[in-house]
Amino acid sequence: xxxxxxxxxxxxxxxxxxxxxxxxxxxxxxxxxxxxxxxxxxxxxxxxxxxxxxxxxxxxxxxxxxxxxxxxxxxxxxxxxxxxxxxxxxxxxxxxxxxxxxxxxxxxxxxxxxxxxxxxxxxxxxxxxxxxxxxxxxxxxxxxxxxxxxxxxxxxxxxxxxxxxxxxxxxxxxxxxxxxxxxxxxxxxxxxxxxxxxxxxxxxxxxxxxxxxxxxxxxxxxxxxxxxxxxxxxxxxxxxxxxxxxxxxxxxxxxxxxxx
Amino acid sequence: xxxxxxxxxxxxxxxxxxxxxxxxxxxxxxxxxxxxxxxxxxxxxxxxxxxxxxxxxxxxxxxxxxxxxxxxxxxxxxxxxxxxxxxxxxxxxxxxxxxxxxxxxxxxxxxxxxxxxxxxxxxxxxxxxxxxxxxxxxxxxxxxxxxxxxxxxxxxxxxxxxxxxxxxxxxxxxxxxxxxxxxxxxxxxxxxxxxxxxxxxxxxxxxxxxxxxxxxxxxxxxxxxxxxxxxxxxxxxxxxxxxxxxxxxxxxxxxxxxxx
DNA sequence: TCAACATGTTGTACATAGCGCAACATCTTC
DNA sequence: GAAGATGTTGCGCTATGTACAACATGTTGA
Numbered sequence: 252x253x254x255x256x257x258x259x260x261x262x263x264x265x266x267x268x269x270x271x272x273x274x275x276x277x278x279x280x281x282x283x284x285x286x287x288x289x290x291x292x293x294x295x296x297x298x299x300x301x302x303x304x305x306x307x308x309x310x311x312x313x314x315x316x317x318x319x320x321x322x323x324x325x326x327x328x329x330x331x332x333x334x335x336x337x338x339x340x341x342x343x344x345x346x347x348x349x350x351x352x353x354x355x356x357x358x359x360x361x362x363x364x365x366x367x368x369x370x371x372x373x374x375x376x377x378x379x380x381x382x383x384x385x386x387x388x389x390x391x392x393x394x395x396x397x398x399x400x401x402x403x404x405x406x407x408x409x410x411x412x413x414x415x416x417x418x419x420x421x422x423x424x425x426x427x428x429x430x431x432x433x434x435x436x437x438x439x440x441x442x443x444x445x446x447x448x449x450x451x452x453x454x455x456x457x458x459x460x461x462x463x464x465x466x467x468x469x470x471x472x473x474x475x476x477x478x479x480x481x482x483x484x485x486x487x488x489x490x491x492x493x494x495x496x497x498x499x500x501x502x503x504x505x506x507x508x509x510x511x
Numbered sequence: 512x513x514x515x516x517x518x519x520x521x522x523x524x525x526x527x528x529x530x531x532x533x534x535x536x537x538x539x540x541x542x543x544x545x546x547x548x549x550x551x552x553x554x555x556x557x558x559x560x561x562x563x564x565x566x567x568x569x570x571x572x573x574x575x576x577x578x579x580x581x582x583x584x585x586x587x588x589x590x591x592x593x594x595x596x597x598x599x600x601x602x603x604x605x606x607x608x609x610x611x612x613x614x615x616x617x618x619x620x621x622x623x624x625x626x627x628x629x630x631x632x633x634x635x636x637x638x639x640x641x642x643x644x645x646x647x648x649x650x651x652x653x654x655x656x657x658x659x660x661x662x663x664x665x666x667x668x669x670x671x672x673x674x675x676x677x678x679x680x681x682x683x684x685x686x687x688x689x690x691x692x693x694x695x696x697x698x699x700x701x702x703x704x705x706x707x708x709x710x711x712x713x714x715x716x717x718x719x720x721x722x723x724x725x726x727x728x729x730x731x732x733x734x735x736x737x738x739x740x741x742x743x744x745x746x747x748x749x750x751x752x753x754x755x756x757x758x759x760x761x762x763x764x765x766x767x768x769x770x771x
Numbered sequence: 772t773c774a775a776c777a778t779g780t781t782g783t784a785c786a787t788a789g790c791g792c793a794a795c796a797t798c799t800t801c
Numbered sequence: 802g803a804a805g806a807t808g809t810t811g812c813g814c815t816a817t818g819t820a821c822a823a824c825a826t827g828t829t830g831a
Contacts, residue, residue, distance in 0.1 A: 257563035264524040264789065265564045266784090271591060277808065280596035284808055294791055303517035304525045318808060322593045324622075329532060331647035333582045348637070369584065377608070377749015383641035387591040433592065511816065519808090523788065524818060544779055554820055558782065578779060774831090781824065789817070795810070801803090 264301075267293060271301050271446040272310065272322070281319035339463065339472050340371055342506040347374040347474070350499045354492060356478035357382045360463070360503070361397040362471065364389070366413070368398040371472070382456055382477040393433055394451035395425050396460030397473040404462070404470055410434060425450040430435060445493050450480060457483035459492045461500035465507040474500045523718035529551060531561050532570065532582070541579035599723065599732050600631055602766040607634040607734070610759045614752060617642045617740035618761070620723070621657040622731065624649070626673070628658040631732070642716055642737040653679060653693055655685050656720030657733040663700040664722070664730060668692060685710045705753050710740060717743035720753045721760035725767040734759045 270291055274282060283304065288295045302320055305311040309325035334340050343360040348397060350358045351374045361368040367389040373379065392398025400411060411430075419428045427433045440446045448458040460475035476496050483492070530551055534542060543563065548555045562580055565571040569585035592602050603620040610618045611634045621628040627649040635641065652658025653674060662673060671690075679688045687693045699705045708718040720735035736756050743752070 258567055258778095260560045260563040261567060262524055262528070263816095264522050264818080265528040265561065266568070268522070268525040268528065269565075269568050269570065275596065276592055285806080294540045295808080296810085297790060300522050300789080302524045303520040303527065305529075307518060308526070308529045310529065322589070322596060324624065325594070326586075326589045326593045327631070328590075328647045329582070330588075330593070331585045332536055333584070333590070335585045336535065336582060364584065371587070387588040406791080434757060437613050509572040517809095527818095545777080555779080556781085556821085557819060559817080772831100775829085777828075778826080779824105780826100782822085784821090785817105785819090787815100787818085790813105790815085792813090793811085795808105795809080797809100799804100799806075801805100 254351075266363065267291065267297070268301050268305060271298070272326070275322045281314060282315060283319050338465075338507060339503075342502045343463070343472075344372060344374075346499050346503050346506075349373060350374075350474070350476065350495060351376055354476055354495050355490075356476050356482070358499075359397060359475045359477060361395075361460075361473050361475060363392055363398065363401040363473075366392060368392050368395055368401065368473070370397075372444070377476075382479065390452060391420070391422070394422055394448065396446040396448040396458035396474075396477075397475040398460075399437060399440055399446035399448070400444075400460045400462040400473045401444065401470055403437040404435075405437075407434070410437070422451055423450050423454050425454075427451060445497055447488060447493075455480050457488070457494065459483075459488060459496045461497045463500050463507065464509040466502045468509065471507070474503060480498045527551065527557070528561050528565060531558070531565065532586070535582045540662050541574060541577060541581045542580050543577075546558040547580070556602050558670075589705050597631075598767060599725075599763075600695050601736065602631060603723070603732075604634070606759050606763050606766075608630065610634075610734070610736065610755060611636055614736055614755050616742070619657060619735045620736060621655075621720075621735060623652055623658065623661040623733075626652060628652050628661065628733070630638075630657075636738075642739065648654045650712060651680070651682070654682055654708065655735075656706040656718035656737075657735040658720075659697060659700055659708070660704075660722040660733045661721045661730055663697040663706065665697075667694070670697070682712050683710055687711060704756055706762035707748060707753075715740050715744055717748070719743075719748060719756045721757045723767065724764045724769040728769065731767070734763060 255276050258479050263329045271287060273288055274287060284295050284298050288298045291298060302311055306313060306323070309323045312323040339360065347358040347360060355376050355378060357373060357375050359370050359373045360368045369389050370386050373386050390398070392402050401408065405413060409459060414430050417430045419430060421428050423497065427436065445459060445461045450457060456477060457480050458475050458477040460473045463472040463474060465471050476492050529545060534547060534550055543560050544555050548558045551558060562571055566573060566583070569583045571580050572583040573580050599620065599622070607618040607620060615636050615638060617633060617635050619630050619633045621630045629649050630646050633646050650658070652662050662670065665673060674690050677690045679690060679693065681688050687696065705719060705721045710717060716737060717740050718735050718737040721734045722730045723732040723734055725731050734756060736752050
C-alpha cells in the first residue's frame with residue numbers, strides 16, 4: 252500500500268508562518284503588518300498574531316522606529332545549526348579555504364536538489380575581479396560544472412526522467428541545449444571525473460568541478476572552482492585547476508569516509 | 512495606554528512548529544516521530560503533521576533509511592537571508608578578513624542580546640593552535656571583551672538592571688565576580704575605547720574588543736580578536752592587537768555611517 | 772516461525788484555537 | 802482639524818488543530 256501524500260496533513264497556521272518568513276528575501280528586508288497582510292492574503296489581525304508568535308521566539312524582530320518587521324537572529328541560529336549538523340559542510344570548509352589559497356579563485360561546495368544545484372558554502376578570493384558567491388542560490392545542474400559531475404553518473408533512464416524534454420533552456424550562446432549532446436558529454440565527464448562549465452550559464456564565467464562521495468560510495472555533492480573566463484585559459488584549466496579541484500574532491504570524500 | 516503584551520496573541524500551532532525545529536541542536540541531528548512526541552509532549556499524530564508541514568516546505572528532511580527527521584536546507588537559506596539583510600554582517604566581513612591577515616588570530620563580530628553577546632560572524636586563522644569560533648553561540652557579556660565594550664557605555668542604572676545581582680557567576684579564577692569592581696573597570700573601558708578579556712571566561716583564551724557604532728551614533732556591536740594566551744603577551748596586546756582592533760572597529764563603524 | 776513490541780503513518784470526531792470582522796490608538800499629511 | 806494611513810486590541814464563531822485510536826511495517830527474542 253503506497254503511502255499517502257504528506258500534503259494531506261498540512262497544518263495551515265504553520266504554513267502561514269512559513270509563508271511570512273519567506274516574504275523577506277532579496278532587497279525586501281523590512282515589511283509592515285499591512286503590506287504583509289496584502290502579500291499573504293490574510294487579515295491584519297492574523298498577520299499580527301503570526302508576527303507576535305515569531306517575534307516572541309526571535310525569528311522576527313520589530314524596528315521600533317519604523318514599526319516594520321524583519322527577520323530575527325534566531326533564523327541565523329537555526330541555519331547555523333543546520334551547518335553544524337551537516338557533515339558535508341563541516342568537512343569541506345577547510346578544504347575550500349586551502350583551495351582558494353592555491354588557485355586564488357572562488358571555491359564552492361554544492362549539492363543536487365531536483366533539477367538544480369544549490370551552493371552550500373563558498374570561499375571567496377580577494378582578487379579584484381572575481382566571481383561573487385551567493386550561498387543558498389539554485390542554479391540549473393546541466394550547465395554548471397558542479398551540477399554536471401553529479402548528474403554524469405546517472406543511468407540513461409534517470410537522466411531522461413531528470414531532463415524530460417529533448418530541448419534544454421538556453422542561458423548563453425555556449426549553453427548545450429540538445430539533451431542527446433549533453434548526454435554524450437556527461438559520459439565523458441563520468442570517465443574523466445571532472446567537468447568544465449565553459450560560459451554555459453553566465454557569459455564570462457567558467458568553472459571546473461569534481462564529485463564528492465561519502466562512505467556509502469554515493470555522490471553527495473561537488474566541489475568547484477569558479478572565476479572570470481579571462482583567467483581560465485585552457486592551459487591553466489588543464490594544468491592547474493582540474494588537478495586542484497580533483498584533489499580537493501578526493502580530500503573531502505576521504506574525510507566523509509569514502510574509500511577508493 | 513501601554514501596549515498589551517504580544518504574548519497574548521500567540522498562535523499555539525506555530526509555537527509548536529518552532530519548538531520542533533529547536534529540538535535539533537548540538538549533537539542531536541536526527542530524531543523520530545516518537546521521540547519528538549515525547550520531547551514536545553504532543554501526540555504522535557500532531558508531531559507527524561507538524562513534520563509534514565515543515566517537510567513540505569524544506570525546513571525538515573526525512574532520512575529514508577532510518578526514517579528519522581532532521582533540519583532541512585531551507586533553514587540554511589533563511590539564515591543566509593538574514594545575513595544578507597543585516598548590514599552589520601555584510602559590512603564587517605571584509606574587515607574581519609583583513610584583520611585576520613594582519614594579526615593571524617581569529618576575529619569576530621558580536622552583538623549584545625539580553626545578558627549575552629552573540630557571535631554573528633567569525634574569520635579563523637589557520638594557525639595550528641587557535642581559538643575555534645562558534646558562530647551563533649551566546650556568551651556572558653561581562654566577561655568577554657566584545658561584551659564589555661558594549662555594556663561599558665551604559666548608565667549606572669542600566670547596568671544595575673542589566674546585572675541585577677552584586678555577585679556575578681565565576682567561570683575561571685580570573686573572572687571578575689564583584690559587580691562594583693566590574694563597574695569601575697567598565698568606566699575605564701569606556702574611556703579607553705577597548706576592552707581586554709584576560710582569561711575571564713575560558714582558561715587559556717584572551718580577547719581584545721572594540722565597539723562598532725552606526726549612523727545613529729549608537730553602539731550596535733563589537734569586533735574582537737581572540738586567541739591562546741601564550742600568544743597574547745601584554746606587549747603584543749598593547750602594541751599590536753589593541754591598535755588593530757580599534758582600527759577595525761572604526762572602519763566598520765564608518766561603513767555603517769558613523770561619523771566622529 | 773510467531774508473538775510482542777517498536778516505529779511511522781492513516782483516519783476521524785469534536786472542541787477550542789485560529790480566523791475574520793471590526794474598532795481603537797496613534798501618527799502623518801493636506 | 803479631517804482624512805487616511807498604520808500597528809494594535811477585542812470578540813464571536815466555525816473551521817481547523819488536537820486527541821484518540823487504529824493500521825502497516827519492521828525488528829527482536831523466545
